[in-house]
Amino acid sequence: MKRDGMLRQARERVESWDIVIVGGGATGAGVAVDAATRGYATLLLEQHDFGKGTSSRSTKLVHGGVRYLEQGNVSLVMEALKERGLLRQNAPHLVSELPFIVPSYAWWEGPFYGIGLKVYQALSGKYGFGPSKLISKEETLRRLPNVNPEGLTGGVVYYDGQFDDTRLLINLVATAAEQGATLLNYAKVTALHKGGDGVVNGVAWENVETGESFHARAKVVVNATGPFTDSVRHLAEPDAVKMIAPSQGAHLVLDRSFLPGANAIMVPHTSDGRVMFAIPWHGHTLVGTTDTPMTQAPLEPVALDQEIEFMLETASLYLEKKPGRADILSVFAGIRPLAKSGHGSNTAALSRDHTIQIDPSGLLSIAGGKWTTYRNMAQDCVDQAATLADLPEKACLTRTLNIHGYHPNAASFGPLSFYGSDAPAIRQLIDEDASRGLQLDPELPYGAAEVVWAAREEMARTVEDVLARRTRALFLNAKAAIRMAPRVAALLARELGRDAKWQAEQVENFNQTAAGYLVRDQI
Ligand SMILES: Cc1cc2nc3c(=O)[nH]c(=O)nc-3n(C[C@H](O)[C@H](O)[C@H](O)COP(=O)(O)OP(=O)(O)OC[C@H]3O[C@@H](n4cnc5c(N)ncnc54)[C@H](O)[C@@H]3O)c2cc1C
Numbered sequence: 309m310k311r312d313g314m315l316r317q318a319r320e321r322v323e324s325w326d327i328v329i330v331g332g333g334a335t336g337a338g339v340a341v342d343a344a345t346r347g348y349a350t351l352l353l354e355q356h357d358f359g360k361g362t363s364s365r366s367t368k369l370v371h372g373g374v375r376y377l378e379q380g381n382v383s384l385v386m387e388a389l390k391e392r393g394l395l396r397q398n399a400p401h402l403v404s405e406l407p408f409i410v411p412s413y414a415w416w417e418g419p420f421y422g423i424g425l426k427v428y429q430a431l432s433g434k435y436g437f438g439p440s441k442l443i444s445k446e447e448t449l450r451r452l453p454n455v456n457p458e459g460l461t462g463g464v465v466y467y468d469g470q471f472d473d474t475r476l477l478i479n480l481v482a483t484a485a486e487q488g489a490t491l492l493n494y495a496k497v498t499a500l501h502k503g504g505d506g507v508v509n510g511v512a513w514e515n516v517e518t519g520e521s522f523h524a525r526a527k528v529v530v531n532a533t534g535p536f537t538d539s540v541r542h543l544a545e546p547d548a549v550k551m552i553a554p555s556q557g558a559h560l561v562l563d564r565s566f567l568p569g570a571n572a573i574m575v576p577h578t579s580d581g582r583v584m585f586a587i588p589w590h591g592h593t594l595v596g597t598t599d600t601p602m603t604q605a606p607l608e609p610v611a612l613d614q615e616i617e618f619m620l621e622t623a624s625l626y627l628e629k630k631p632g633r634a635d636i637l638s639v640f641a642g643i644r645p646l647a648k649s650g651h652g653s654n655t656a657a658l659s660r661d662h663t664i665q666i667d668p669s670g671l672l673s674i675a676g677g678k679w680t681t682y683r684n685m686a687q688d689c690v691d692q693a694a695t696l697a698d699l700p701e702k703a704c705l706t707r708t709l710n711i712h713g714y715h716p717n718a719a720s721f722g723p724l725s726f727y728g729s730d731a732p733a734i735r736q737l738i739d740e741d742a743s744r745g746l747q748l749d750p751e752l753p754y755g756a757a758e759v760v761w762a763a764r765e766e767m768a769r770t771v772e773d774v775l776a777r778r779t780r781a782l783f784l785n786a787k788a789a790i791r792m793a794p795r796v797a798a799l800l801a802r803e804l805g806r807d808a809k810w811q812a813e814q815v816e817n818f819n820q821t822a823a824g825y826l827v828r829d830q831i
Pocket of ligand 1: 362498
């Protein structure tokens with residue numbers, strides 16, 4: 309993954325690309341992997357950094373979605389459970405099995421949720437994770453030392469998958485690149501070109517770093533811009549009826565002491581009728597999420613005060629040591645690109661299935677779905693794109709394709725386990741200069757080696773790229789990330805050949821973004 313090389317490939321190609329993908333989130337990167345492995349000439353353009361949109365802001369679950377079962381969407385759950393199994397098989401360095409406990413506070417809750425979770429387990433068939441079972445009050449307290457003991461009668465255990473969303477995304481970008489795709493961050497699509505027949509046959513794009521404009525010809529353009537789907541559709545057809553209903557979901561990150569141990573909590577029915585989780589993630593506790601209909605989709609959404617209060621209140625019902633605003637280390641929000649249905653305002657009830665829409669202009673838009681189902685979505689999308697563009701028919705190969713970083717025993721790399729097969733190369737950076745192994749902040753496990761690696765091998769261009777998406781510093785502890793920013797700017801400047809002015813601007817820009825990850829009274 310070298311941006312200069314990618315830029316050269318994108319600028320120098322005169323013939324038409326088979327597929328041009330707009331958007332570098334889970335959906336776009338998945339489509340790039342699928343298209344490139346089928347041998348199609350593939351270009352992906354992302355306006356900001358890979359994963360800047362929704363794909364860095366998930367609950368970090370590789371799951372079938374217990375809630376969708378409750379809603380009766382059995383086919384969606386079965387599909388997602390199968391994809392959960394395939395993802396663990398193809399990226400074992402990133403996907404791990406996590407036990408979830410549903411604590412029971414009424415006699416009927418154990419049997420009721422126990423039966424539902426048995427069905428959930430059965431639907432996964434041969435792709436199953438661990439078995440679900442009822443556990444006693446004592447066992448629940450042993451596994452969840454901070455669960456609220458008052459009125460507790462027992463619990464139900466079930467298993468789902470957990471991952472790091474942006475690590476998987478960067479690994480998907482690397483996989484697509486290894487398969488021959490060209491992928492660029494900081495490359496914004498500004499216009500869609502049409503031929504005399506009115507059909508989209510290319511894009512205009514801007515290198516956001518330099519302001520230069522370029523054109524790329526395409527046999528088919530795939531719009532994979534998530535919450536921004538309609539704005540890209542409107543580049544081709546200003547009057548196109550909107551297909552996306554944006555809905556915001558927020559998360560809080562707390563210290564590990566709120567959820568000690570290796571088990572997550574699942575609350576099956578919050579006061580607003582949703583599911584909420586408390587999950588151990590990178591040595592912290594992740595709490596979420598909410599579902600708030602929005603009229604707009606900002607690139608950097610900010611959690612609303614009422615979302616923060618709701619999550620604190622719900623967590624406090626289930627935890628003995630109760631979190632308050634001062635305990636929040638980071639708060640982040642993401643926008644779900646849900647496919648619209650009618651004029652209802654309840655986005656929680658909207659389908660999480662993916663939608664593919666082909667407009668009269670021939671622009672193919674794919675939106676909705678889940679991180680977990682990105683591979684299946686990509687297969688569906690490339691099948692349809694190939695038909696639309698009359699590309700030679702090629703079978704999808706991603707069911708058994710190892711994702712970059714694949715390693716059967718990545719745990720042996722300790723804190724670098726998430727890098728999988730890249731971990732030895734990062735260790736090598738530390739062997740060359742031991743200071744690169746020192747923590748940049750005492751509260752987070754990251755050192756200079758990860759920054760150097762991100763700049764050299766993962767197309768990180770800014771302090772935010774490193775602290776928000778190559779590492780997860782900003783999402784884990786916003787104040788610690790702010791403290792790390794000047795050192796990261798200096799390291800990046802050295803790698804990318806930037807001056808002191810650039811460093812100062814980077815720190816300033818990062819601090820502005822990071823303010824959105826602090827609760828108001830902490831700024
Ligand atoms: C709160 C929340 C929790 C979730 N939790 C889970 C979970 O635990 N498990 C799970 O499986 N799923 C989860 N999801 C769903 C999952 O995160 C999304 O389905 C997925 O990330 C959507 O990816 P995407 O690529 O479609 O959109 P995005 O990630 O938003 O990517 C779209 C990209 O398009 C780019 N773009 C826009 N306009 C242009 C342009 N003109 N030119 C170039 N690029 C452009 C944007 O910058 C953006 O990076 C969650 C979603 C939310 C909101």
